Structure formats: C-alpha cells, structure tokens
Amino acid sequence: MPRKVKIGLIGCGNISKAYFAGCKRYDILDLVACADIDRPRAEEKAREYGVRACTVDELLADPEIEIVVNLTIPQAHAKVNERILNAGKHAYVEKPFGLDLKEAKRVLALAKRKNLLVGGAPDTFLGGGIQTSRQLLDDGLIGKPVAGTAYCMGRGHESWHPAPEFYYKPGGGPMFDMGPYYITALVNLLGPVKRVSGSTRASFSHRTITSQPLNGKKVKVEVPTHYAGTMEFTNGAIVTIIMSFDVWPSQDRSFITLYGSEGTMLVPNPNTFEGPVSIKRAGEKEFTDHPLTHSDQRLRGTGVADMAYSLLRRRRKYRCNGELVTHVVEVMAAFEKSSTTGRHVSIKTPAVRPNLLVPKLPDNVLDA
Numbered sequence: 141m142p143r144k145v146k147i148g149l150i151g152c153g154n155i156s157k158a159y160f161a162g163c164k165r166y167d168i169l170d171l172v173a174c175a176d177i178d179r180p181r182a183e184e185k186a187r188e189y190g191v192r193a194c195t196v197d198e199l200l201a202d203p204e205i206e207i208v209v210n211l212t213i214p215q216a217h218a219k220v221n222e223r224i225l226n227a228g229k230h231a232y233v234e235k236p237f238g239l240d241l242k243e244a245k246r247v248l249a250l251a252k253r254k255n256l257l258v259g260g261a262p263d264t265f266l267g268g269g270i271q272t273s274r275q276l277l278d279d280g281l282i283g284k285p286v287a288g289t290a291y292c293m294g295r296g297h298e299s300w301h302p303a304p305e306f307y308y309k310p311g312g313g314p315m316f317d318m319g320p321y322y323i324t325a326l327v328n329l330l331g332p333v334k335r336v337s338g339s340t341r342a343s344f345s346h347r348t349i350t351s352q353p354l355n356g357k358k359v360k361v362e363v364p365t366h367y368a369g370t371m372e373f374t375n376g377a378i379v380t381i382i383m384s385f386d387v388w389p390s391q392d393r394s395f396i397t398l399y400g401s402e403g404t405m406l407v408p409n410p411n412t413f414e415g416p417v418s419i420k421r422a423g424e425k426e427f428t429d430h431p432l433t434h435s436d437q438r439l440r441g442t443g444v445a446d447m448a449y450s451l452l453r454r455r456r457k458y459r460c461n462g463e464l465v466t467h468v469v470e471v472m473a474a475f476e477k478s479s480t481t482g483r484h485v486s487i488k489t490p491a492v493r494p495n496l497l498v499p500k501l502p503d504n505v506l507d508a
Contacts, residue, residue: 144170145448148199150220151211152176152185154302155234155440159209160189162441167504168448169441175199200227206451207232209444210260214311218243221258225250230451232444233260235320237465239311240473241489244466251462257451258462262321263443265328266459266506267413268436271497273398273405274329275433278496281419283402285330288379290396292318296385298349298359305359307385308347313363314383315340318411319472322381323371324464325396325410330373332467332491337484338369338475343386369475413438437503446506456507459494467491 145168149159152174163171173192176182186193199205200223208224210217210233218238224231231251237260238244251258264270277285292314298304306312327333342361349357365385372378377398396407403421408414414436418427443460450458467489474485498508 142168142449142452144168145206145451146170146172146204147207147209147444147448148173148175148202148205149209149211150175150196150199150224151213151234152178152181153211153213156185156211158440159211159444160185162439163209163444164189165439165504166441166445166448166506168445168452173199173202173205196223200224200229206230207444207447210234213306214239214316215306215309217311218247221247222250225254225256225258228254228256230257230447232258232447232460235261235465236311236316236472237462237469239316241466241470244469245489248462248466257447257458259443259447259458259460260465261440261443261460262324262410263440263446263460264321264410264413265325265494266442266446266497267438268432268434269408269413269415269417270325270328270410271434272415272417272430272432273407274496275499276417276419276430277329277398277405281403281421282398282400282405285375285377285398285400287377287399288326288330288397289394290322290326290379290381291394292322293382293384293387293389295388296347296365298347298351300351302351302353304349304351308359308361308363308365310363313365314385315364315367315472315475319367319383320465320468321410322383322396323468323471325407326371326373326379327464327467327491328494329398329407330377330379331375331493332373333471333487334372334374335484335486336369336371336471336474336478338367338478340364340367340476340479342366364476364479367475369478371471413442433499434497435501435503442506449507457495461494463489464491464494
C-alpha cells in the first residue's frame with residue numbers, strides 16, 4: 141500500500157461534510173486539519189470528524205500537508221487556489237474551477253510554474269454509473285456516438301440550501317453550479333468539445349429564499365438562470381443541453397441520453413456515483429439495465445484520492461486535472477458568449493478523455 145498523503149481542507153460549509161466522509165474512506169488520504177473564516181464552524185467540524193481546527197494561514201504553513209482541498213464559495217475559488225499554490229501545496233477545488241476562463245487559465249499557469257498539481261470537482265464521473273457508461277460506450281454497445289441530450293431542470297436552490305445567495309452571483313446559476321457535472325461526464329464519455337452555441341436568460345430578477353435561516357430574504361439575480369444550447373464534440377457528436385433554475389421539472393427524469401449508430405444509452409445522474417445504465421440496441425423494443433462494471437460506493441473526495449496517487453507516481457495522469465476543469469469552464473462560459481454575440485463559439489483549450497478506472501476495484505482504492 142502507498143504511504144498516506146496528508147491533506148487539509150479550507151471551507152467548512154454545507155458541502156464539507158461530503159468531503160470529510162469521502163476523504164476518510166481512502167487509504168491513501170489522511171485528512172488532518174480544517175480551516176474556515178468562521179473559526180467556530182471549523183472547530184465544530186474538527187470535533188465531529190476528529191481533525192485539527194486552525195486558521196487558513198496555519199493550515200498553509202503546515203509542512204506536512206501536501207494537498208489542500210478548497211471548498212470556499214465560487215467567488216473565492218481562484219484566489220484561494222493561488223494562495224495554496226504559492227504556499228507550495230497541491231490544490232483540489234470544488235467546482236467551478238473559476239468564474240471565467242481567464243481565472244482558470246491563470247491558476248493553471250501558476251500550478252505549472254510551481255510544478256504543482258491542480259484540479260478539481262466534479263469527481264462523480266469516477267463513480268460506477270458514469271464509469272460503466274464509458275466502459276460500455278468504449279466496448280461499442282451503441283456503436284459510433286451521433287447525438288445526445290443533457291437536461292438539468294428545476295426551480296433553484298433557495299428552497300433547501302441554508303445560504304443560497306451565491307447561486308445567483310457570478311460562478312453560480314445552473315450552468316456553473318450544475319453544468320460541471322454534466323459537461324465533465326460528457327467529456328469523459330465523448331472527448332473534448334469543439335464548439336458551442338447557446339441562448340441564455342434570467343427569467344426572474346429576484347429570488348425569495350424559503351429555506352432557513354434566511355426565509356423571506358430576497359436575492360438579486362446577477363447571472364443567467366436558464367441555458368439552452370448545443371455542444372459539438374471533436375468526435376462529431378452533437379449534444380443538446382438545457383440547464384435551468386427557472387422551471388418546474390416534468391416527470392421525465394432523463395439526465396443524459398446518448399444516441400449511437402447501433403443503439404441508445406440512458407446515462408445516470410452525473411451528480412451521483414450511482415447507476416443504473418440502460419441500453420436499447422438496434423432492433424430491441426425495451427431498454428435493459430446493465431450490471432455496473434465499477435463501484436457505485438465512491439464518495440466526494442475520490443478526485444482528491446486520484447490526485448494523491450498521481451502525487452506519489454508522478455508519471456500517472458490524474459483524472460480531475462487542471463486541463464480538464466479549465467476546458468469545462470471555457471465550455472460553460474461559451475453559452476452566454478454565444479447568446480450575447482449570436483454566433484457559435486469555438487473552444488480553444490485542450491482536454492483529453494480521462495483514463496478509465498480499473499473495473500471491480502475495492503471502494504477504498506483507485507489503483508490496482
């Protein structure tokens with residue numbers, strides 16, 4: 141077994157509990173410290189999960205911590221990533237990687253200058269559902285990919301999230317919040333995106349929070365909250381996408397559907413690590429669920445573990461890498477740019493389909 145890599149966590153908000161639980165699952169990770177601008181919140185999480193609470197400065201000065209997990213709000217992602225890298229530590233950040241392509245490229249360039257690893261969420265494409273979809277796609281079960289659809293349609297997060305204001309500021313909205321799951325999964329399945337077209341709008345100028353503790357507070361909407369468009373992939377497939385915080389969802393719960401020359405695949409929710417994966421091949425009347433080829437018991441923190449393996453084996457390419465998350469940021473930003481200019485937007489950043497995980501690995505490891 142490889143040695144454990146010590147990690148620290150900055151940002152102890154709503155998503156942190158998933159990372160505390162997920163990182164502790166992997167034998168290669170040793171989560172030792174957490175920090176937050178709200179010190180009592182960090183101390184509460186530290187007690188709950190048996191780690192050390194500290195300030196951000198103290199965490200970044202700890203010589204034993206090698207990877208820092210950045211779970212701050214989207215507006216702070218790039219700035220905190222730069223602090224992590226300038227402290228000589230590898231950075232893994234919650235999505236999105238940046239508010240725009242300029243931010244993402246600046247952080248990626250800094251990591252390269254420092255010879256440090258940088259990357260980020262989502263890592264849900266490493267779960268059994270999307271990995272099985274990729275395995276079956278590579279095995280040719282639906283033939284050559286021709287087209288697809290990707291839908292994430294709902295009424296926003298203000299009915300359940302305790303502090304939803306940031307979802308309606310830059311770095312939020314349905315594309316930058318939920319889009320990373322869908323677009324990352326699609327790049328994993330189909331390869332990089334070549335060009336984008338889109339239309340966007342903000343259907344409501346303000347949103348009213350109905351969750352606690354901010355029930356009744358009105359939030360100004362500063363970003364588009366409904367996106368519709370197409371993505372043309374370098375392999376020729378064209379995928380239609382809708383991301384919305386403005387609609388009431390229908391009974392149709394399809395997330396991603398891929399249409400190939402020899403059949404159709406129903407891809408599971410890319411915001412989870414689970415299945416099922418269903419396929420209907422040419423001539424068949426019904427969809428059939430396929431056994432998962434990979435574990436569906438992984439949790440958030442899987443991408444951090446994958447980075448840790450690559451830290452110890454530097455020739456090993458980690459999957460949630462900086463190039464991938466930068467490519468996803470450019471794709472997401474291209475929809476609003478296309479809507480504003482009335483033109484297709486070509487995607488310039490390179491990306492490579494991440495390598496498949498080895499099938500049937502135990503839940504607590506990522507390498508055979």
